[in-house]
Amino acid sequence: MKQRSIPYALATAALLAAGPVLAADMPPLAQKSGCTACHAIDRKVVGPAWLDVAKRYAGDAGAKDTLVNRVKTGGKGNWTEVTGGVPMPPYSPRVSDGDIAELVDFILGLAK
Numbered sequence: 786m787k788q789r790s791i792p793y794a795l796a797t798a799a800l801l802a803a804g805p806v807l808a809a810d811m812p813p814l815a816q817k818s819g820c821t822a823c824h825a826i827d828r829k830v831v832g833p834a835w836l837d838v839a840k841r842y843a844g845d846a847g848a849k850d851t852l853v854n855r856v857k858t859g860g861k862g863n864w865t866e867v868t869g870g871v872p873m874p875p876y877s878p879r880v881s882d883g884d885i886a887e888l889v890d891f892i893l894g895l896a897k
């Protein structure tokens with residue numbers, strides 16, 4: 786019994802340790818691009834939680850294009866109930882098109 790319970794306890798501890806880290810960690814590209822000033826994965830900061838963005842657009846085939854455009858040119862009024870109407874600033878050309886696409890892929894991937 787003792788021999789079996791030790792690996793089980795280790796596995797449980799590993800799961801407990803991995804969960805919150807994965808949920809809260811923003812990728813380095815998001816930090817470098819300045820997104821983390823207003824966004825977190827699992828809670829609202831100034832902008833909506835990226836997990837909530839992912840959930841809203843899950844299953845929407847045009848979501849990637851929509852969100853790439855919003856990050857490039859900014860957005861307003863889509864998350865008023867969460868943000869109180871604060872706008873999302875435009876990020877092109879400060880952040881490259883490739884980096885914006887990568888960030889949007891990351892965000893949409895959160896709900897998969």
Ligand code: HEC
Pocket residue numbers: 815818819820821822823824831832833838852855856860861862863864865868870871872873874876880888889892
């Ligand atoms: C100054 C604060 C701020 C920064 C910095 C910021 N955002 Fe936002 N973001 C917002 C706000 C506020 C909204 C909600 C806008 C709205 O209501 O339409 C938003 C919304 C979004 C959305 C959802 C758009 C939609 O229409 O559903 C995405 C995706 C997003 N941001 C990605 C990013 C990325 C990627 C970065 C970094 C390159 C970034 N944001 C940096 C404030 C910010």
